Amino acid sequence: xxxxxxxxxxxxxxxxxxxxxxxxxxxxxxxxxxxxxxxxxxxxxxxxxxxxxxxxxxxxxxxxxxxxxxxxxxxxxxxxxxxxxxxxxxxxxxxxxxxxxxxxxxxxxxxxxxxxxxxxxxxxxxxxxxxxxxxxxxxxxxxxxxxxxxxxxxxxxxxxxxxxxxxxxxxxxxxxxxxxxxxxxxxxxxxxxxxxxxxxxxxxxxxxxxxxxxxxxxxxxxxxxxxxxxxxxxxxxxxxxxxxxxxxxxxxxxxxxxxx
Amino acid sequence: xxxxxxxxxxxxxxxxxxxxxxxxxxxxxxxxxxxxxxxxxxxxxxxxxxxxxxxxxxxxxxxxxxxxxxxxxxxxxxxxxxxxxxxxxxxxxxxxxxxxxxxxxxxxxxxxxx
Numbered sequence: 001x002x003x004x005x006x007x008x009x010x011x012x013x014x015x016x017x018x019x020x021x022x023x024x025x026x027x028x029x030x031x032x033x034x035x036x037x038x039x040x041x042x043x044x045x046x047x048x049x050x051x052x053x054x055x056x057x058x059x060x061x062x063x064x065x066x067x068x069x070x071x072x073x074x075x076x077x078x079x080x081x082x083x084x085x086x087x088x089x090x091x092x093x094x095x096x097x098x099x100x101x102x103x104x105x106x107x108x109x110x111x112x113x114x115x116x117x118x119x120x121x122x123x124x125x126x127x128x129x130x131x132x133x134x135x136x137x138x139x140x141x142x143x144x145x146x147x148x149x150x151x152x153x154x155x156x157x158x159x160x161x162x163x164x165x166x167x168x169x170x171x172x173x174x175x176x177x178x179x180x181x182x183x184x185x186x187x188x189x190x191x192x193x194x195x196x197x198x199x200x201x202x203x204x205x206x207x208x209x210x211x212x213x214x215x216x217x218x219x220x221x222x223x224x225x226x227x228x229x230x231x232x233x234x235x236x237x238x239x240x241x242x243x244x245x246x247x248x249x250x251x252x253x254x255x256x257x258x259x260x
Numbered sequence: 261x262x263x264x265x266x267x268x269x270x271x272x273x274x275x276x277x278x279x280x281x282x283x284x285x286x287x288x289x290x291x292x293x294x295x296x297x298x299x300x301x302x303x304x305x306x307x308x309x310x311x312x313x314x315x316x317x318x319x320x321x322x323x324x325x326x327x328x329x330x331x332x333x334x335x336x337x338x339x340x341x342x343x344x345x346x347x348x349x350x351x352x353x354x355x356x357x358x359x360x361x362x363x364x365x366x367x368x369x370x371x372x373x374x
Contacts, residue, residue: 003282003367010281014274021273025266032262032311039308039329043316046330047323054316054330059337070338077345084352088359129319135341202319228348235355 050198051207052129059133060213064192068177071217075174078224085231092240099153109151116144124218128207134214138221145226154237163230166223173220180212265306273299286354286364290347297343301336308332 001009029035046057059067087093101109120140127133149157181192189195196208205211276296283289308329314321316330358364 006281010278014277018270018274021270022263022267025263025270028266028307031265031306032309034310036308036310036329038331039310039316039327042329042331043327046316047318052317052319054318054327055333055337058330058334063334066338070341073342074345077349080349081352084349084356129317131315131317135337231352232355 047201049194049208049210050201051210052202053127053131053133055131056128056133056207056210056214060127060210060217061194061207064181064194064209064213067213067217068181068192071174071177071220074224075170075220078170078228081228082231085235087234087239093238094240096154096158096237098155101151101153106151109147113144113147113151116147117141120144120222124214124222125204127214127218128210129202129204134217134219135221138218139225141218141222142225142229146229149233154233157233161226161230163227166226166230169223170220170227173216173218173223176216176219177213180209180216184209265309266303269299269303269306271299272296272302284365284367286357286366287351289366290350290354293350294343294347297339297346300339304332304336304339 042058042062043054045062046052046054049057049061051057051061120137120143122137123130123132123140124134124137127137145161146157148160184193184195185191187195192209192213194208194210196212198208199206273296276292276294276299279292279295280289283292305328308331310326310328313326313328316327316333318325318327321327354364357369361369363369
C-alpha cells in the first residue's frame with residue numbers, strides 16, 4: 001500500500017474511533033466526581049493493614065498476586081532483551097576506549113553517585129509510608145550506578161558492575177517475592193496474604209508483608225535495569241559487527257538486499 | 261460536566277497511532293507506541309481524580325482527608341512498568357534488525373522480505 005493510501009485509511013479509521021471514544025467518554029463517571037467505590041474501599045483496606053501509602057497497599061497487599069505477574073513480565077523482558085542482544089557469531093568484542101570527561105562533570109558525578117544511590121534506597125525502604133516503592137526506587141538505584149558512565153567512562157562502569165551478581169540479584173528478587181507468597185501459605189492463609197505483624201501506622205516497619213514485597217521488587221527492578229542497560233550499552237560501545245558488514249548504511253543495505 | 265481530560269487521553273491515543281502509521285524509522289515507531297500507551301495513563305488518572313483531592317498517602321494527612329482514587333494509581337504504575345519493558349524489548353529487536361538488514365525503515369524491510 002502506498003504511504004498516501006495508508007494515511008487516508010488511517011484518517012478514516014481515526015475519525016470513526018474518535019467518534020466512538022467521545023461516545024464512550026460521555027458515559028464515563030463525571031471528571032472530579034466524588035463517587036469512587038473501589039477507591040474508598042481500597043483506602044479502608046489500607047488503614048486496616050496499617051499501610052499509610054494506599055497505592056502501595058493496593059499494589060503489594062490487595063493486588064499482591066497481580067504484582068507478581070507484573071514483576072514476572074519485567075523479569076521475562078530483561079531475559080528476552082539479554083537473549084536478543086547477545087554477542088552473535090562473527091561479532092567481536094573490543095575494549096572500550098577511554099573517554100575524556102571534563103573535570104567538573106567528573107567531580108559532580110562522583111558527588112551525586114552516593115546521593116542518588118541513597119535516595120533510591122530511601123524510596124524503596126519508605127514505599128509503604130511515602131510515595132514510591134520498589135519499582136520507582138529500583139530504577140533510581142540503577143540510574144545512580146550509571147552516573148559512573150557519564151562521569152567517568154565505560155571501563156569504570158564495567159569495573160564496578162560485574163554483571164553476574166546483578167543477574168543473580170534479578171532472579172533472587174523475583175524468587176523472594178514467590179518465597180514470601182509460599183511462606184504465607186505455610187503460615188496457614190492464602191497465597192500472599194498479609195500475615196506479618198502490621199506495626200504502628202506510619203512507621204518504617206508498618207504494613208506487614210508490604211515491606212518485604214517492596215524490598216524484593218526493588219532488588220529485582222534495580223538489578224534488572226542494570227542488566228538491561230548493560231545489554232544495550234554493550235551493543236553501543238563494545239560489540240563490533242563482523243568485517244564487511246559494519247554499521248550498514250542505506251547504500252550497503254541496497255547492496256546487501258540480494259542475500260538478505 | 262467537563263470532558264476535557266478524557267478528550268486529551270483520546271487525542272494522545274490517536275496522535276500516537278498516527279505516528280505509528282506514518283513512521284519511517286522503527287526507533288520512532290517504538291517512541292510512538294509509548295505515546296499511544298501513555299494515553300492510558302491520562303485516562304486512568306482522569307477517571308480516578310476527585311475535585312480537591314490530594315495524593316492517597318496518609319503519612320502526613322488526617323485519616324478523613326479527601327484523596328484521589330488509589331486503585332487507578334496502582335493500575336497506572338503497572339501500566340508504566342509494562343510499557344517500559346515492552347519498549348526495551350522492541351528496541352532490542354530494532355537493534356538486531358538494523359544489524360541484519362542494515363535499515364530501520366519499515367517500508368524497506370518489507371521490500372527486503374519479498
